[in-house]
Amino acid sequence: MQPDTMDDGQVAEPLTKADFEALASFRFGIRRYLRFSEQAVRGHGLTPQQYQLLLALKGFPGREWATLTELADRLQLRHHSVVELVNRAQAQELVRRAPHPTDARAVRVELTPHAERTMAQLGALHRDELRRVRTVLTLPDWGEPAGGEL
Template sequence: MPDNESDLLMQVARTLRRRWAAAYAPMGLTPHQARALRVVGEHGGLRLSAIAEALRISPRSATEVVDALEHAELVTRAPDPTDRRATLVAVTPHGERTLRTLTEARAADADDFFGRLTDDERAALRKILGKLVS
């Protein structure tokens, strides 16, 4: 078992990623695709470059992820009305329903995972993590 904070935090992150991957699998989504769908859903129409930046991946990788989401009819591409050379990616109605299901599954899994902690422990963890990311 890891004996320092950074190793423990990484182990928790890996555990959560595995759990989320299992939750997304019945929807036919990989974690990268689910994350991209969440980003597009949160921001409306986005250019591929903005998706790549938000996901911290290369534009080529963002294109591949969006291609898969478009193939699954979760997003569409449309011309950017402000720049004819650019394309915007937006969530479809099917994508919105999938996004709601994904969000519910993720929340239920988080409740299960963090359910071992008391309310006070959860509040302390949120406070500590918030301090670390600020």
């Protein structure tokens, strides 16, 4: 059996049983957190996709709004999918569109006061849950790989 090689031609170090256990434990922690999140946001009348949109806006670096293109990047969605998501969120009065301050071709998307209140509540719930699952969501420590890249 040939050893696995990475894209750069280096030979990948084989994983041990303990490595697979660490991967499985981390994946379990992620899924448990996501299930909590899905239930929490639905309990506040949002879909998980709407919560991700609102979180991307509330957590956007350096400002309280983002463009559709920036949201598409943050959410890892296609532009037209973000437009539809924003349209539905706007119909529910969760977001509003406003003129971009410097680019007439772009539109900025921002949270409404209702969404701000909802995000304050959901943010606190998510923070508390992350504190509870901290040990399960700790990345396994495998040291530095050859070449110093993760």
